[in-house]
Amino acid sequence: MTAGSRGDVAPYTGLGAGLVRAGHEVTLATHGIFEPLVAGSGVRFHPLPVDPRAELHSARGRRLHDARTGAGKLVRLASMARQVADEMTAALVEAAREGEVLLVGGSLGPLGHALADGLSVPALGLHLQPLHPTGDFPAPVLGARPLGRVGNRLSGRAVTTSVELLFFDAVRSLRRRHGIETARRSRGPRPVLHGYSELVVPRPRDWPAELQVAGYWWPHRTGRLSPELEDFLAAGPPPVFVGLGSATVPDPGRVSREIVTALRAAGVRGIVQRGWAGLGARDGDDILTVDEVPHSLLFPRTAAVVHHAGAGTTGAVLRAGVPSVPVPVQFDAAFWGSRLTALGTAPGVLPLRRLTSTALAGALRRATEDGSHRARARVLADRLAEEDGVAPVLAALDRLARRP
Numbered sequence: 001m002t003a004g005s006r007g008d009v010a011p012y013t014g015l016g017a018g019l020v021r022a023g024h025e026v027t028l029a030t031h032g033i034f035e036p037l038v039a040g041s042g043v044r045f046h047p048l049p050v051d052p053r054a055e056l057h058s059a060r061g062r063r064l065h066d067a068r069t070g071a072g073k074l075v076r077l078a079s080m081a082r083q084v085a086d087e088m089t090a091a092l093v094e095a096a097r098e099g100e101v102l103l104v105g106g107s108l109g110p111l112g113h114a115l116a117d118g119l120s121v122p123a124l125g126l127h128l129q130p131l132h133p134t135g136d137f138p139a140p141v142l143g144a145r146p147l148g149r150v151g152n153r154l155s156g157r158a159v160t161t162s163v164e165l166l167f168f169d170a171v172r173s174l175r176r177r178h179g180i181e182t183a184r185r186s187r188g189p190r191p192v193l194h195g196y197s198e199l200v201v202p203r204p205r206d207w208p209a210e211l212q213v214a215g216y217w218w219p220h221r222t223g224r225l226s227p228e229l230e231d232f233l234a235a236g237p238p239p240v241f242v243g244l245g246s247a248t249v250p251d252p253g254r255v256s257r258e259i260v261t262a263l264r265a266a267g268v269r270g271i272v273q274r275g276w277a278g279l280g281a282r283d284g285d286d287i288l289t290v291d292e293v294p295h296s297l298l299f300p301r302t303a304a305v306v307h308h309a310g311a312g313t314t315g316a317v318l319r320a321g322v323p324s325v326p327v328p329v330q331f332d333a334a335f336w337g338s339r340l341t342a343l344g345t346a347p348g349v350l351p352l353r354r355l356t357s358t359a360l361a362g363a364l365r366r367a368t369e370d371g372s373h374r375a376r377a378r379v380l381a382d383r384l385a386e387e388d389g390v391a392p393v394l395a396a397l398d399r400l401a402r403r404p
Helices: 010-021 032-038 052-057 059-066 070-097 106-119 148-166 168-178 227-234 252-265 295-301 311-320 333-343 357-369 371-384 390-402
Strands: 027-031 044-048 102-105 123-127 192-194 211-213 240-242 270-273 287-290 304-307 324-326
Touching: 010 027, 010 032, 010 311, 010 390, 027 032, 027 070, 032 044, 044 070, 070 106, 070 168, 102 106, 106 123, 106 148, 106 168, 123 390, 148 168, 192 390, 227 287, 240 252, 252 270, 252 357, 295 311, 304 311, 304 357, 311 333, 311 371, 324 333, 324 357, 357 371
Parallel strands: 027 044, 102 123, 123 192, 192 211, 240 270, 240 304, 270 287, 304 324
Antiparallel strands: none
């Protein structure tokens, strides 16, 4: 079970498909708009209400851009999520009653684990970000600026407490509306596996043994590149892909103009993805505007990728072995952007609020002309290809099955 944007869902489609191949029956419970992502995977689908794209474009969703700090954005997100969590609870209860094990995405942690406790079934946390407190780095949703080991750990605890409060009403409604007693608690720390590589974010030294890093869960691949896109790729040198995924922006027209100007100033061809931000450009010999495309098919054929640095897109760029220009918009994006810079696969971070055609053109030149970024990206991609993120989840499920 998971909730959020496409990046909060797609990795679980690949993990689910891997579990199906190993003989498990798997159901993905998430927003109904994402049902096409499991097509052909063997994974069943249980739709949840709420359209996250519509929520981000609503008046309360647009208010996220009013906050200038990570903490401010988190407060606004919590207010929005608290309202939609109650809408999803009934559907989650229905899905959970059919399960023998609950695999709980990080975005639904407290509610999913409360369901597992109430239904007396085992649960395994599956996180796409390092959500637990650590002294090694601050809470990712609050940014990337180090706060010292004590400050880092305190920021993590603050976020963890905030998430628990966010789901307080939804958890309380389990007993009142659905007859599920939530007073019982699982014994000991809850096991959690993280769907990214230790090559990208090393496992914190101060985490308990129950918190493990599994490796990436690559999304189940659906679709193919359109004939129009194939023709564009064949018509010249590898282009730069520009997309902000599920992030929204206050002024899509201005951002689109800055992007087009930057691409041409840098002397590169471009593929601009509309995404949830509604970006666009007038198509021509040097620029093509597209809708959703399979990242695993397109990214390896690009010169570089300009992206919003969400966890899922960050993983896709690393898998492709190409340099990137992270343009963080909100939440954990600054954290992932800082990791790309530290790994040497990106020349630096360019936050959306500082995005101008001049700044982006300069970043594009560094990303595409400095061969060191591509070389480091290629080496890392080769190492990631050797990892199997599904195997640790299978092992954890086996341990749960043997637990008395």
